Amino acid sequence: MTAKVDIIIVGSGASGAAAAWRLSQDSNLSIVCIEQGRESNPAQYPTTKADWERDKQRSASFDPNVRANKADYPIDNSNSAISLANFNGFGGSTILYSGHFPRFHPSDFATYKLDKVAEDWPFDYQTLTPYFNQNEEMMGVAGLVGDTAYPEYENLLPPVAMGRGAKKLAQAFNRLGWHWWPSYSAINTKNHQNRPPCINLGPCNTGCSQGAKGSVDITYWPQAKLQGVQVMTECRVFDIPVDKELKATGVKYYDKHGDEQFLAASLVILACSGIGTPRLLLNSKSELFPNGLLNNYDLVGRNLMLHPLAYVEGVFDEPLDTSIGPQGCSIYSQQFYETQEDRGFKRGYTLHVLRGSSAVDSACSGYITRRIPLGKNHHQAFSQYFNHNMGIAVISEDLPDPENRIELDYSKTDSFGMPGIKVHYSLHENTKKMLEHGIEQTKKLFAEAGAKISAAHYPVKHAGWHLMGTTKMGADKTNSVVNEHGQAHEVSNLFIVDSSVFITSGAVNPVATAQALTLKFCDHISKNIKSWVV
Amino acid sequence: MSLSQFLDVVLPSDTSLNMPSATDLHIDKAVANLLEPQQIEEFLFILNNVAQEKFSNSLSSLDEKSYLLCIEKAKRVDVYLVNYIVQQCLTAYYTHPSVLTKIGSGAVPPFPDGNSLESDDWLLLEDVYERGPIYRKVI
Ligand SMILES: Cc1cc2nc3c(=O)[nH]c(=O)nc-3n(C[C@H](O)[C@H](O)[C@H](O)COP(=O)(O)OP(=O)(O)OC[C@H]3O[C@@H](n4cnc5c(N)ncnc54)[C@H](O)[C@@H]3O)c2cc1C
Numbered sequence: 001m002t003a004k005v006d007i008i009i010v011g012s013g014a015s016g017a018a019a020a021w022r023l024s025q026d027s028n029l030s031i032v033c034i035e036q037g038r039e040s041n042p043a044q045y046p047t048t049k050a051d052w053e054r055d056k057q058r059s060a061s062f063d064p065n066v067r068a069n070k071a072d073y074p075i076d077n078s079n080s081a082i083s084l085a086n087f088n089g090f091g092g093s094t095i096l097y098s099g100h101f102p103r104f105h106p107s108d109f110a111t112y113k114l115d116k117v118a119e120d121w122p123f124d125y126q127t128l129t130p131y132f133n134q135n136e137e138m139m140g141v142a143g144l145v146g147d148t149a150y151p152e153y154e155n156l157l158p159p160v161a162m163g164r165g166a167k168k169l170a171q172a173f174n175r176l177g178w179h180w181w182p183s184y185s186a187i188n189t190k191n192h193q194n195r196p197p198c199i200n201l202g203p204c205n206t207g208c209s210q211g212a213k214g215s216v217d218i219t220y221w222p223q224a225k226l227q228g229v230q231v232m233t234e235c236r237v238f239d240i241p242v243d244k245e246l247k248a249t250g251v252k253y254y255d256k257h258g259d260e261q262f263l264a265a266s267l268v269i270l271a272c273s274g275i276g277t278p279r280l281l282l283n284s285k286s287e288l289f290p291n292g293l294l295n296n297y298d299l300v301g302r303n304l305m306l307h308p309l310a311y312v313e314g315v316f317d318e319p320l321d322t323s324i325g326p327q328g329c330s331i332y333s334q335q336f337y338e339t340q341e342d343r344g345f346k347r348g349y350t351l352h353v354l355r356g357s358s359a360v361d362s363a364c365s366g367y368i369t370r371r372i373p374l375g376k377n378h379h380q381a382f383s384q385y386f387n388h389n390m391g392i393a394v395i396s397e398d399l400p401d402p403e404n405r406i407e408l409d410y411s412k413t414d415s416f417g418m419p420g421i422k423v424h425y426s427l428h429e430n431t432k433k434m435l436e437h438g439i440e441q442t443k444k445l446f447a448e449a450g451a452k453i454s455a456a457h458y459p460v461k462h463a464g465w466h467l468m469g470t471t472k473m474g475a476d477k478t479n480s481v482v483n484e485h486g487q488a489h490e491v492s493n494l495f496i497v498d499s500s501v502f503i504t505s506g507a508v509n510p511v512a513t514a515q516a517l518t519l520k521f522c523d524h525i526s527k528n529i530k531s532w533v534v
Numbered sequence: 535m536s537l538s539q540f541l542d543v544v545l546p547s548d549t550s551l552n553m554p555s556a557t558d559l560h561i562d563k564a565v566a567n568l569l570e571p572q573q574i575e576e577f578l579f580i581l582n583n584v585a586q587e588k589f590s591n592s593l594s595s596l597d598e599k600s601y602l603l604c605i606e607k608a609k610r611v612d613v614y615l616v617n618y619i620v621q622q623c624l625t626a627y628y629t630h631p632s633v634l635t636k637i638g639s640g641a642v643p644p645f646p647d648g649n650s651l652e653s654d655d656w657l658l659l660e661d662v663y664e665r666g667p668i669y670r671k672v673i
Contacts, residue, residue, distance in 0.1 A: 050643050051629035107670040114670065124672060144656065148667045161651035174661045179668055199648025201641065324640045324649045338670045359628040359639050364621045375602050379548035386637055
């Protein structure tokens with residue numbers, strides 16, 4: 001390994017991959033990405049075997065405490081209403097994500113101006129539009145132009161088939177006069193970027209063995225590697241040393257043998273996720289930053305936003321093959337996205353239509369909720385539930401609150417001895433009202449579609465997979481960690497390019513916006529590269 | 535009382551739906567792979583005790599209704615263990631290729647062909663389209 005490189009990117013997930021691809025377009029730069037996890041082999045994903053649902057409960061679980069891989073770090077959720085979920089490996093959480101890929105809406109960038117809540121972003125939807133487009137081309141996003149919930153879209157592949165269950169719901173949406181649209185889905189529906197189309201295997205959340213789902217190991221990374229980026233897997237960065245001139249000198253990391261190493265760099269870019277990034281900063285203590293790097297104003301790790309979910313499930317009388325097709329991608333609704341004062345809460349939510357549950361999930365949830373008995377009536381009850389059920393997730397906008405936060409947990413350490421994290425998180429009154437409203441509307445929808453409600457609750461405990469806000473962006477260094485370019489206020493050659501910098505959360509899945517933001521930040525870095533790299 | 539006897543009761547066959555019993559498919563072996571032997575022993579021990587206390591009888595001599603009642607009562611002793619074992623039994627059964635085929639879960643891995651979904655009629659969106667833009671403009 002060279003003693004000094006131009007750029008180090010820490011983390012190879014959604015944002016790290018987009019950064020690597022964009023920055024390596026300058027072939028003069030030496031770029032290394034350091035990733036604590038391993039590379040996955042799609043030929044060995046659980047879905048290549050009939051018993052894939054077993055692995056979902058263990059090795060492919062989205063709960064790092066259950067997986068407990070060498071790359072995972074402990075997360076103490078005991079003081080949190082919601083447990084956090086992620087995947088630590090090459091490609092990051094996109095290996096397990098559903099690929100639901102809507103953008104933030106114009107109003108999401110101006111919540112203070114419009115609704116007097118939270119703060120406005122330093123730029124608007126229009127500014128991000130070219131980056132949204134570029135990202136969607138790279139990730140391969142299916143959908144349909146003309147959605148009345150957005151300004152115009154470009155670059156969409158044909159929509160993912162909605163399936164018979166969603167069609168029933170679409171008709172019900174129409175009868176109620178509510179918005180719905182085919183989901184924006186990072187799922188190939190025809191050959192795109194050398195990847196094949198989806199063949200409706202269904203279980204996207206254990207890794208797509210077909211290669212149709214746009215996880216970044218097969219979208220951005222092959223091109224970034226061709227452009228010269230070197231990836232070091234199974235290496236965990238634990239410290240970012242800073243010199244007296246307030247410049248990051250590089251990173252300290254444990255290599256795959258557990259030996260401590262140092263790699264010098266002109267520019268350090270963090271993309272470790274909304275929890276991994278603050279964890280690394282908090283662990284990087286020095287004389288200049290005794291409470292953790294960039295944390296002299298006690299902001300790092302705070303304002304954690306998670307999109308609390310409500311879940312409502314309906315069961316139709318007739319079989320509709322609901323378990324078939326990409327689980328998290330069919331149709332969605334933005335009927336309740338924007339603020340309407342008479343609802344009693346600010347901002348709004350997405351109705352995200354999910355397909356029916358898989359066989360094991362159906363059997364186990366049916367047992368726990370006593371809907372499917374054991375014994376001689378089991379098969380009859382199972383057959384009336386499986387392939388008849390559909391779920392809807394109410395994805396609520398989570399407003400920033402400094403008390404919702406992560407901190408280092410010195411009592412539980414990872415495989416290299418680095419502290420885990422403890423989560424402190426509770427739901428606002430505004431969010432609770434929003435989720436209750438969402439549950440009522442969803443029940444109305446299912447009733448209109450002719451389905452019986454079989455479950456309705458909030459918050460969904462294990463659904464903390466959208467991790468945002470923990471190193472917020474802004475103009476004032478006493479109230480934010482990075483500026484509008486993702487550049488740390490206090491260390492000018494350190495950038496944060498993941499969803500940690502989100503000022504507000506919107507009420508849609510974050511990756512489309514997070515990656516567009518990464519591309520915008522990296523555009524700025526690339527155009528000004530001489531400021532850091534000589 | 536063995537694990538396979540337990541499986542016989544909780545997942546019997548259903549001829550009207552053409553579903554095999556867990557024992558027909560030797561699910562006990564798959565379950566044993568998912569669990570520690572002590573967990574199975576402990577579980578059967580709890581069930582047997584409940585049967586003795588509640589019905590003054592051995593588990594194996596109970597009818598289905600009483601047996602299922604014992605499982606319910608056993609949850610009061612160790613709800614985590616009982617639910618865990620039952621869920622592992624369900625997991626083993628519902629990951630068996632022949633069960634997956636019979637319940638209509640589509641192509642069973644290794645997925646040679648995938649599944650087809652009927653093509654959609656996007657004219658359904660006309661209603662939405664006609665109502666015009668709903669996003670909020672920031673002026
Ligand atoms: C089950 C599930 C379903 C989801 N579904 C959707 C969806 O449908 N749509 C959507 O938009 N989002 C979805 N998400 C969320 C989405 O996956 C994340 O928002 C996104 O991947 C975050 O990107 P990131 O680059 O910030 O972090 P990640 O993709 O998580 O990548 C961070 C990487 O950094 C590495 N890392 C962390 N710390 C260190 C360190 N100290 N040293 C070296 N490496 C380090 C990690 O190992 C990891 O690989 C889902 C997530 C999950 C878990």
